[in-house]
Amino acid sequence: MLEKIKGGLVVSCQALPDEPLHSSFIMGRMALAAKQGGAVGIRAQSKEDIMEIKKTVDLPVIGIVKRNYPDSDIYITPTKKEIDELLETKCEMIALDATLRDRPNGEKLEDLVAYIHENGVLAMADCSTFEECVNAEKIGFDCVSTTLCGYTPYSVLVDGPNIPLLKKLVAELHTPILAEGKINTPEDLAAVYEAGVHSAVVGGAITRPKQITERFVKVLK
Numbered sequence: 430m431l432e433k434i435k436g437g438l439v440v441s442c443q444a445l446p447d448e449p450l451h452s453s454f455i456m457g458r459m460a461l462a463a464k465q466g467g468a469v470g471i472r473a474q475s476k477e478d479i480m481e482i483k484k485t486v487d488l489p490v491i492g493i494v495k496r497n498y499p500d501s502d503i504y505i506t507p508t509k510k511e512i513d514e515l516l517e518t519k520c521e522m523i524a525l526d527a528t529l530r531d532r533p534n535g536e537k538l539e540d541l542v543a544y545i546h547e548n549g550v551l552a553m554a555d556c557s558t559f560e561e562c563v564n565a566e567k568i569g570f571d572c573v574s575t576t577l578c579g580y581t582p583y584s585v586l587v588d589g590p591n592i593p594l595l596k597k598l599v600a601e602l603h604t605p606i607l608a609e610g611k612i613n614t615p616e617d618l619a620a621v622y623e624a625g626v627h628s629a630v631v632g633g634a635i636t637r638p639k640q641i642t643e644r645f646v647k648v649l650k
């Protein structure tokens with residue numbers, strides 16, 4: 430899968446229960462639109478959405494399950510339970526929160542990565558800082574990404590991709606770097622590729638029409 434997505438665009442097709450497009454059928458059609466537009470991979474949330482997407486397009490899928498637990502702030506594929514759900518979908522790669530925060534039930538990041546690999550699936554690290562990416566490489570993740578940059582209380586949120594962080598990761602790590610999060614425009618996508626990343630994931634700017642509408646309406650105020 431890593432070869433297939435190299436240099437291309439992965440489109441994240443997600444809508445949670447509180448979002449207007451929440452529907453596996455709609456996410457399947459979003460994935461089809463992405464494929465017809467030239468995407469080389471899909472990132473998707475939940476077993477149901479991924480099953481539908483896999484019926485609709487033949488692109489490789491990065492699967493996640495977002496779930497909240499009372500004893501942890503981690504919500505992207507937090508435990509083995511979510512990994513088991515994703516394994517049923519036959520997605521090619523599983524992404525999980527790879528921050529150093531405590532996981533639910535005291536589960537350990539390295540055990541989860543080993544478990545994903547035992548099942549013949551690739552593991553993608555969703556990180557928020559440089560140190561977390563370094564740790565993810567050490568643990569044996571197949572690729573590391575900046576998905577959570579700006580979404581942990583201790584990382585910096587910029588309105589756009591964090592280019593300095595991506596450049597540092599490309600220079601100092603050996604694992605493929607995926608840019609993800611706040612790639613809002615085609616120019617942002619060009620900029621992350623200029624920084625030297627292996628691949629890039631775009632979500633809301635393509636698949637969240639409410640967010641896109643808000644961006645237009647904002648200039649009228």
Ligand SMILES: CC(=O)N[C@H](C=O)[C@@H](O)[C@H](O)[C@H](O)COP(=O)(O)O
Pocket residue numbers: 441443493505576577580609610611612630631632633634
């Ligand atoms: C922080 C978090 O929970 N990110 C999620 C991870 O899967 C998604 O909600 C994002 O849409 C995805 O990362 C793509 O980012 P953007 O939509 O900014 O292109």
